[in-house]
Amino acid sequence: MAKLDLFxxxxxxxxRLGAEVSAALSSEYRARYGLDIPEWRVMATLGFRNEACxxxxxxxxxxxxxxxxxxxxxxxxxxxxxERVENTEDRREFRLALTRKGHALYxxxxxxxxxxxxxxxxCLTAQERKEFARLLGKIEDSLDLVQASRPMSEVEAY
Amino acid sequence: MAKLDLFxxxxxxxxRLGAEVSAALSSEYRARYGLDIPEWRVMATLGFRNEACxxxxxxxxxxxxxxxxxxxxxxxxxxxxxERVENTEDRREFRLALTRKGHALYxxxxxxxxxxxxxxxxCLTAQERKEFARLLGKIEDSLDLVQASRPMSEVEAY
DNA sequence: TTTAGATAGTTGCAAGTGAGACTATCTCGC
DNA sequence: GCGAGATAGTCTCACTTGCAACTATCTAAA
Numbered sequence: 001m002a003k004l005d006l007f008x009x010x011x012x013x014x015x016r017l018g019a020e021v022s023a024a025l026s027s028e029y030r031a032r033y034g035l036d037i038p039e040w041r042v043m044a045t046l047g048f049r050n051e052a053c054x055x056x057x058x059x060x061x062x063x064x065x066x067x068x069x070x071x072x073x074x075x076x077x078x079x080x081x082x083e084r085v086e087n088t089e090d091r092r093e094f095r096l097a098l099t100r101k102g103h104a105l106y107x108x109x110x111x112x113x114x115x116x117x118x119x120x121x122x123c124l125t126a127q128e129r130k131e132f133a134r135l136l137g138k139i140e141d142s143l144d145l146v147q148a149s150r151p152m153s154e155v156e157a158y
Numbered sequence: 159m160a161k162l163d164l165f166x167x168x169x170x171x172x173x174r175l176g177a178e179v180s181a182a183l184s185s186e187y188r189a190r191y192g193l194d195i196p197e198w199r200v201m202a203t204l205g206f207r208n209e210a211c212x213x214x215x216x217x218x219x220x221x222x223x224x225x226x227x228x229x230x231x232x233x234x235x236x237x238x239x240x241e242r243v244e245n246t247e248d249r250r251e252f253r254l255a256l257t258r259k260g261h262a263l264y265x266x267x268x269x270x271x272x273x274x275x276x277x278x279x280x281c282l283t284a285q286e287r288k289e290f291a292r293l294l295g296k297i298e299d300s301l302d303l304v305q306a307s308r309p310m311s312e313v314e315a316y
Numbered sequence: 317t318t319t320a321g322a323t324a325g326t327t328g329c330a331a332g333t334g335a336g337a338c339t340a341t342c343t344c345g346c
Numbered sequence: 347g348c349g350a351g352a353t354a355g356t357c358t359c360a361c362t363t364g365c366a367a368c369t370a371t372c373t374a375a376a
Contacts, residue, residue: 002268006202011179018176021169044164092341092354110160123300132293142281250324250371
């Protein structure tokens, strides 16, 4: 008689925890700045890199569908948080970058989010936090989930 | 100049990992048995407990919205994987339980899912797996995310 | 007993999202 | 230089899901 306790089943737990943590964080940028998750991901990617990126690149990095990124980009353009310039070398794509206004928002938001992350992890000791991050990394690696912080030119496959 | 590397940001990583792992697993019950995630959660809850449960209880346990559970229950009833009987003590609610057919599916599915979970965690040593589960538990606790395996009568609040 | 408020479950509605078609553009082999 | 296939980005469609309203029922207090 096989049994599976949902509460000991890691996939379920990861899914629940991911959703819960995500919801906790998104209140920070949704209520306060009107950003949704895809928009925040675009902002985060552009803010972290200094070079302008294509939408495709952001989609790959964040593992978000290109149509979702496209919509987020449209919205951010309307709110003048990002700007885009045509890439003269490849006129299919656009280069995206934060505007001054977008940068200001980013600078204001980041410390808040890092604080929230610390709150969530405050139940762990420094040692445990480190270990948790390491184990998370191993799992990500094995799922080939790390598009990580590589320069744009090196990212090709999804 | 504040910076936030999305790939080192735990909330993002948890969200991504949760989605990815969930997608990997759901192929197991979607493609093979036509179940979606809410349906699978209902099946898992009913299969794990031996007593019949109310929809409300399942919603609380799995932290899934009651309307989502309601739709899943309707679908499972149509497929004759579960059955429901009126609760004569409280005629607002129904008691749900797996049918024989539902049990058979459950019995067939569980080993597959446990195998998948092991595959996903196979990148960790036994010791690391244990530690990962422990740390996950600490975070869940601090987020008050454990409705865990308590008998129905003890679950009251969401 | 009556009534106000809580609770179980269902359903209509609106928002978000992935799949995939589509356009424009690029690349590579001939 | 040309045509086939790849790629960037947009858009429509269908599906999923959360919210909130609604019905039916229960509980507790006056």
